[in-house]
Amino acid sequence: MTAPVAATQPNDIAATAQIEKRPLERYVAPAKPSLIGLSRMALAEVFGAAGVPERQRRMRVQQVWHWLYVRGAQDFDAMTTLSKELRVELARRFTLARPEIAAEQVSVDGTRKWLLRLPGEVAGRPHEVECVYIPETDRGTLCISSQVGCTLNCSFCHTGTQRLVRNLTPGEIVGQVVLARDRLADWTPAHSAAAAEPEKRLISNVVMMGMGEPLYNFEAVRDGLGVVGDGDGLSISKRRITLSTSGVVPNIARAGAEIGVMLAVSLHAVTDELRNELVPLNRKYPLRELLDACRNYPGLSNARRITFEYVMLKGVNDSLADARALLRLIKGIPAKINLIPFNPWPGSRYECSDWEQIEKFSEVVFNAGYASPVRTPRGRDILAACGQLKSATEKLSARERLALRAMVMTD
Ligand code: SAH
Ligand code: SF4
DSSP states (O other): OOOOOOOOOOHHHHTSOOBOOOOGGGOOOOSSOBSTTOOHHHHHHHHHHTTOOHHHHHHHHHHHHHHHHTSOOOSGGGOTTSOHHHHHHHHHHOBOOOOEEEEEEEOTTSOEEEEEEEOOSSTTOOEEEEEEEEEOSSOEEEEOOSEESOSOOOTTOSGGGOSOOEEOOHHHHHHHHHHHHHHTTOSOOTTOSGGGOGGGSSOOEEEEOSSSOGGGSHHHHHHHHHHHHOTTTTOOOGGGEEEEESOOHHHHHHHHHHTOOEEEEEOOOSSHHHHHHHSGGGGTSOHHHHHHHHHTOTTOBTTBOEEEEEEEBTTTTOSHHHHHHHHHHTTTSOEEEEEEEOOOOTTOOOOBOOHHHHHHHHHHHHHTTOOOOBOEEOOHHHHHTHHHHSOTTSTTHHHHHHHHHHHSEEO
């Protein structure tokens, strides 16, 4: 079994000030749209509307892209390669706003968690999602959300019990990466060579394993991750971005063709009978169809494997016979298996498997030649406090704890 990797985040970063929770009443939805997350084509249109002649637009887009995604500009005035008039015109119509950080917590192990507020349908009632940064020895992973809540009702998942659901926009998806770079001071300073060495950044990897089912917000996820992966900007290569799906089969092939990031599939069970109960979407797209879609995912090789996530539920899916059946199911698919200790939540009907059982399960998988890291829960200290992030009077506070628990894990 792969040993948990220790955090080695420098203390100075872990020690920087946290942000106390801001009162909900202070939330004001932005009056103007943000440029963050717009495609190059949309930016060219912005310049067109601002009176920039067509022949100059490409260059202007390239300049703004650099300010937004390499230098992390938070103010139009910083964009010194643009004329003063153009900066004023842009500022008149747009902002560079990221999602509002309502609170920030830093764990002793360097894990950082942000509570974010996004405009809601009702004025003064913003939505809240979380975004988590997990430092490890050889990488730093940012876990981002794709939806507020989730329409699927996986029986072990807290997010699925949340009533309110809305899709995040591409700007809100990209904005999570941008604000994390702001808070970690992870931008490229002027005249630095760091841009050429993206792996030296604090945020080297992105996983879409936060709230929501990304393949039910396909276009926004595709467009947002396109910006995150853009080599002239945020530059997190597609090989370092992983999208986790519960198994929206028709969109898996589409994700391969149109998004091209690494795929993680929440398998969790080896029979349709059990998977129907754990992941009800299985009734629509049963195991055979799901595994066929995985087999056909483009570009798979030993260096590009699918990650199968498997939550360890005591006495439910954790027998060694299950482990062997799992191996038979995924035979022939270049794969990794991620065993996730179940994170209980108030009212959940499952328990986490015993540690010895997880180890035995992992050994069967490992002996068959698969890497089978057990995800180490991270940021436990701030997790304990996460219920305090939101006020007790907010209906969703308990439910959203699940999202945090699911998020503060890495492979
Ligand atoms: N909706 C997507 C991505 C978000 S969930 C999906 O289901 O894949 C990210 C991962 O956390 C999934 O593998 C999910 O099954 C798992 N998860 C959800 N609730 C959990 C819990 N209480 N304990 C452990 N893992 C959980
Ligand atoms: Fe949604 Fe994923 Fe939770 Fe299932 S596990 S309810 S798909 S967020």
